Amino acid sequence: MEWLRTPDVGTGMLENRERIRLGALRRARRERVFAALREHGIDACLFGRESNVRYACGVRRLWTAQSRPFSPTCAIVRDTEAVHLLSFSASAEGIPEELGPGDVFPVTWNPERFVDHVLATPGLREARRIGVDGMTPGFRRLLEERLSPRIEWVPAEPLMRALRRRKLAEELACIRTAVAIAESALLESALRVAPGASEKELQAAWFGRMCELGTSQFAQQGTFTAIDPQGGLRWITGERALAEGSLVALAGGALWAGYEGSLARTWWCGRRAPSAEARALAASGREALETVVGRCRPGASGSDLRAAFEGTAAGRAGAHLAVGSLGMGHEGWLAGSELAPALEARERVTEEMVLSVRVFAPGAAGGWLGEEMIAVGSREVERLTTLGHGPLFAAAYASAPRAGTMRR
Amino acid sequence: MVAVQSDAPDLGRMRAERRRRLDASLRGEGLDGLVLVGPSNQEYAGVARPCAEAMRMHYAPVVVLVPAGAEPPHVFTGAPEGVPSDIPAERVHGPLAIEYPEGVEALGRAVQEYVPGARRIGIDELTGPMLAALPARLGGAEWCDGAPALARARLCKTPDEVECIRRAQRINEMAMVDVERRLRPGVRQNELSALFLRRAFELGAGASIVDPVWNLTPRSIAAGTKTANGDVGFPLASDDRFLREGDLVLSDTGLTWNGYHSDFGKTWICSVDPRPDAELRACYERWRELLAAVLAKIRPGASCGDLVRAAAGVEKKHALAHFYLGHGLGCDSSEAPFIGSDLGLAFDDAVPLVPGMVFVLEPVVWHDGVGGYRSEEIVHVRSDGYEMLSAYGWSPFE
Numbered sequence: 001m002e003w004l005r006t007p008d009v010g011t012g013m014l015e016n017r018e019r020i021r022l023g024a025l026r027r028a029r030r031e032r033v034f035a036a037l038r039e040h041g042i043d044a045c046l047f048g049r050e051s052n053v054r055y056a057c058g059v060r061r062l063w064t065a066q067s068r069p070f071s072p073t074c075a076i077v078r079d080t081e082a083v084h085l086l087s088f089s090a091s092a093e094g095i096p097e098e099l100g101p102g103d104v105f106p107v108t109w110n111p112e113r114f115v116d117h118v119l120a121t122p123g124l125r126e127a128r129r130i131g132v133d134g135m136t137p138g139f140r141r142l143l144e145e146r147l148s149p150r151i152e153w154v155p156a157e158p159l160m161r162a163l164r165r166r167k168l169a170e171e172l173a174c175i176r177t178a179v180a181i182a183e184s185a186l187l188e189s190a191l192r193v194a195p196g197a198s199e200k201e202l203q204a205a206w207f208g209r210m211c212e213l214g215t216s217q218f219a220q221q222g223t224f225t226a227i228d229p230q231g232g233l234r235w236i237t238g239e240r241a242l243a244e245g246s247l248v249a250l251a252g253g254a255l256w257a258g259y260e261g262s263l264a265r266t267w268w269c270g271r272r273a274p275s276a277e278a279r280a281l282a283a284s285g286r287e288a289l290e291t292v293v294g295r296c297r298p299g300a301s302g303s304d305l306r307a308a309f310e311g312t313a314a315g316r317a318g319a320h321l322a323v324g325s326l327g328m329g330h331e332g333w334l335a336g337s338e339l340a341p342a343l344e345a346r347e348r349v350t351e352e353m354v355l356s357v358r359v360f361a362p363g364a365a366g367g368w369l370g371e372e373m374i375a376v377g378s379r380e381v382e383r384l385t386t387l388g389h390g391p392l393f394a395a396a397y398a399s400a401p402r403a404g405t406m407r408r
Numbered sequence: 409m410v411a412v413q414s415d416a417p418d419l420g421r422m423r424a425e426r427r428r429r430l431d432a433s434l435r436g437e438g439l440d441g442l443v444l445v446g447p448s449n450q451e452y453a454g455v456a457r458p459c460a461e462a463m464r465m466h467y468a469p470v471v472v473l474v475p476a477g478a479e480p481p482h483v484f485t486g487a488p489e490g491v492p493s494d495i496p497a498e499r500v501h502g503p504l505a506i507e508y509p510e511g512v513e514a515l516g517r518a519v520q521e522y523v524p525g526a527r528r529i530g531i532d533e534l535t536g537p538m539l540a541a542l543p544a545r546l547g548g549a550e551w552c553d554g555a556p557a558l559a560r561a562r563l564c565k566t567p568d569e570v571e572c573i574r575r576a577q578r579i580n581e582m583a584m585v586d587v588e589r590r591l592r593p594g595v596r597q598n599e600l601s602a603l604f605l606r607r608a609f610e611l612g613a614g615a616s617i618v619d620p621v622w623n624l625t626p627r628s629i630a631a632g633t634k635t636a637n638g639d640v641g642f643p644l645a646s647d648d649r650f651l652r653e654g655d656l657v658l659s660d661t662g663l664t665w666n667g668y669h670s671d672f673g674k675t676w677i678c679s680v681d682p683r684p685d686a687e688l689r690a691c692y693e694r695w696r697e698l699l700a701a702v703l704a705k706i707r708p709g710a711s712c713g714d715l716v717r718a719a720a721g722v723e724k725k726h727a728l729a730h731f732y733l734g735h736g737l738g739c740d741s742s743e744a745p746f747i748g749s750d751l752g753l754a755f756d757d758a759v760p761l762v763p764g765m766v767f768v769l770e771p772v773v774w775h776d777g778v779g780g781y782r783s784e785e786i787v788h789v790r791s792d793g794y795e796m797l798s799a800y801g802w803s804p805f806e
Contacts, residue, residue, distance in 0.1 A: 050462035063619035065461045066447050106637040107730035109749035137553035155536025208606030216601040216619050221459040234489045235458040329463030
């Protein structure tokens with residue numbers, strides 16, 4: 001599988017070899033889902049969340065944000081191993097070849113008709129234990145009125161989260177590609193960090209470059225914000241103009257074939273060299289980040305990661321940590337400053353996971369945000385993000401950030 | 409910031425008025441409080457959040473708890489910068505992990521503490537653990553469907569909300585001026601997306617809420633990909649395909665400004681000299697006739713059914729089978745009222761037009777073999793009739 005290790009972000013066709021065998025990947029994911037249903041004694045699932053729908057059925061739907069499906073959009077039945085789509089944007093394009101026209105229900109805006117479609121899925125009416133990842137109260141009522149009173153709703157997100165966390169080789173290849181796109185687009189915005197530039201301009205550059213590189217499906221629309229001293233991190237990009245001598249948070253993520261690549265960097269904004277204070281803050285934040293990355297080995301618990309973080313100078317000084325599993329969407333947190341200790345204690349780093357490790361260290365100079373993605377193997381951890389950290393870490397700071405100064 | 413010849417919206421006044429409407433609505437449904445998990449409902453309750461992308465949002469949950477009484481809501485969030493200053497600091501709490509049983513227990517405790525003695529609590533959406541565990545965690549309160557109360561509050565817009573929609577649309581249209589110029593043979597769909605989003609965000613867009621669509625549309629349904637309803641394949645996801653001379657391109661994009669959505673859809677022709685042939689122009693002329701007939705019916709007291717009949721009087725099939733003649737626009741890109749959907753004419757007849765309603769008309773005139781014309785036009789119903797919130801025009805057909 002060595003040939004899968006290089007991210008393929010070009011669009012040209014290879015005549016003699018597929019880049020990533022997406023058909024085999026879909027088949028493997030689907031087999032895993034049905035195996036999990038058998039293992040957990042679940043008869044059928046109704047999925048509404050994009051990650052689970054896409055993982056189970058492989059369909060590329062129209063990408064959206066800010067809204068949620070009001071209803072299940074994919075039904076799967078264990079005994080028939082059938083996958084049925086109930087979604088809008090259900091044109092034949094974007095539907096994998098293994099699904100036929102009979103597996104896709106027409107769009108309806110009538111909730112009762114919609115529920116009739118769901119229940120027409122062969123085998124669903126006989127199901128007793130039905131997994132769901134979320135639902136509106138209205139659809140729950142309509143389904144319960146028509147299904148047997150003996151049905152039991154089973155939360156399916158934990159099962160899907162566990163499945164999605166174990167990456168196949170093809171999934172890793174997709175993630176590497178997504179990371180390559182995300183970091184190239186992030187650099188486009190980093191190179192525009194200058195006094196007088198606005199936060200929105202940085203975001204605009206990020207979006208534009210990401211689309212040029214081949215995806216207009218975003219994992220995160222990004223944080224492009226000046227960090228105020230003692231002000232904390234603002235996640236929502238505004239219209240502020242950047243000031244000389246400020247630190248600027250840059251974060252975002254791209255999707256490629258449904259897989260996420262995300263990262264964060266902090267860029268020095270100024271014609272002058274970065275202040276010693278800013279460099280010290282960045283060094284301390286990065287040391288904490290690298291400490292946690294180094295601790296991400298199979299078997300480590302979320303509590304272990306937090307303990308390692310709190311042993312660093314930044315951790316002791318009140319920095320924030322977030323370690324999450326990424327792949328086909330977010331797969332839950334393993335450790336984090338906002339996570340309950342009981343949850344952290346239950347979570348474990350395992351082989352085949354892809355993790356995002358993020359640290360925000362506030363300080364008198366502003367703050368430093370960094371995020372890296374890593375793939376956890378049995379013996380080694382592969383770092384997926386390669387983009388340098390810019391002027392704050394340049395050995396000899398030049399007057400303007402140039403590509404040559406951006407070594408890690 | 410975009411120059412618009414109208415007064416800037418007063419966002420504080422807008423939040424206060426929405427809060428009053430939400431309170432009247434939840435009382436009207438006999439609820440003592442609302443638990444809001446959906447991003448657009450939270451936006452309506454006055455709480456912004458980092459953009460809720462479909463594949464990440466469940467692990468950055470925000471919960472808004474609205475007690476009856478029009479007091480500021482309680483907000484449970486990891487991004488407190490989205491909470492406006494009219495919500496006091498003691499009502500801003502850390503996030504609730506509602507994907508896990510512990511988080512649902514904490515939500516139950518919060519409801520009991522902040523809405524003491526509640527008998528009925530409305531909820532807009534349930535996570536798996538909420539579905540299983542929440543009823544037992546509400547201290548005896550009954551949990552109910554919150555959707556009717558939310559739909560009632562959100563149906564009519566205040567003047568400030570209308571202004572936000574107008575500005576979102578203006579940003580979208582201004583960005584499209586640049587895009588339409590680039591619609592020449594050889595341009596890739598993703599290049600158009602790059603140009604559109606770059607311009608839209610330079611102009612101050614808040615979020616991209618749908619993958620920009622540059623639908624390459626064959627002139628007959630059978631020649632292309634179909635929907636499950638058997639109609640024109642639209643909207644299709646964009647990729648790196650490039651356009652060729654004569655391609656019929658159905659664009660469709662949306663973005664937000666202060667939480668309010670734009671909706672832009674046009675029919676364009678990719679060409680070095682874009683000129684529709686006579687038959688395609690005839691589709692457009694019929695479309696204009698249809699739009700005029702529908703607009704002529706818009707006044708308070710008319711019903712959505714009247715609009716559907718007016719459209720059908722010009723062209724029997726006037727919408728894509730999987731969509732509708734029109735849909736509401738606000739904190740969601742498609743919300744009530746739904747006009748001319750498969751809910752049927754009896755449903756449309758029961759929905760009267762009321763001042764403050766904002767909806768998008770998106771009729772399609774399709775002559776199979778020739779192609780068709782589709783454009784989205786945004787209407788604001790006023791006491792004296794209506795005003796248009798979209799202003800782009802219909803090049804290269806007009």
